[in-house]
Amino acid sequence: MPNFKEHLGISALVSSGTYLAMCRYYDRNPNLGELLVCAGIGIGAGAAPDFFEPPTNPHHRALGHSMALGTALTKFAITHSSRENGNWDEFLKIVAAVACVAYLAHLIGDALTPNSLPVLGR
Numbered sequence: 001m002p003n004f005k006e007h008l009g010i011s012a013l014v015s016s017g018t019y020l021a022m023c024r025y026y027d028r029n030p031n032l033g034e035l036l037v038c039a040g041i042g043i044g045a046g047a048a049p050d051f052f053e054p055p056t057n058p059h060h061r062a063l064g065h066s067m068a069l070g071t072a073l074t075k076f077a078i079t080h081s082s083r084e085n086g087n088w089d090e091f092l093k094i095v096a097a098v099a100c101v102a103y104l105a106h107l108i109g110d111a112l113t114p115n116s117l118p119v120l121g122r
Contacts, residue, residue: 007046010109011102015042018101022081022094034091041095042102049106061110066118070107073100 019038023030052064077100079085081093088096111117 004047004050007050007106007109008043010105011042011046012039014105015039015046015098015102018042018098019094022097026083026090026094028090034094038095038098042098045099045102046106048103049110059115061115061118065107065110067107067111068119070104070117073103076100 016035016039019035020030022028049064053060053062077097080088081097081100085093107117
């Protein structure tokens with residue numbers, strides 16, 4: 001199981017990469033302040049699964065660590081972070097994508113362990 005520090009490092013990396021990719025998607029110049037905000041949000045989102053379901057034992061994974069939630073987050077990010085979503089500001093769309101990708105990175109890290117992830121929960 002990836003430990004807390006590994007999850008935070010991976011979350012910082014993928015959230016920063018997602019921010020830069022979304023800037024390119026929106027033909028937007030990257031901004032250091034926004035990058036740092038997104039990295040912080042990504043670190044928080046990447047830590048969220050273990051905040052909701054603390055890793056007190058190897059079988060702690062339930063809905064917050066499920067494939068169902070990962071699928072729902074992917075759908076949310078694709079729907080709300082696209083150019084077609086005219087209801088949200090560009091930066092809010094980027095933040096939503098960053099948070100979803102960081103949370104998904106945590107789930108992927110846990111999925112690669114022997115206990116993997118539940119489909120819906122325990």
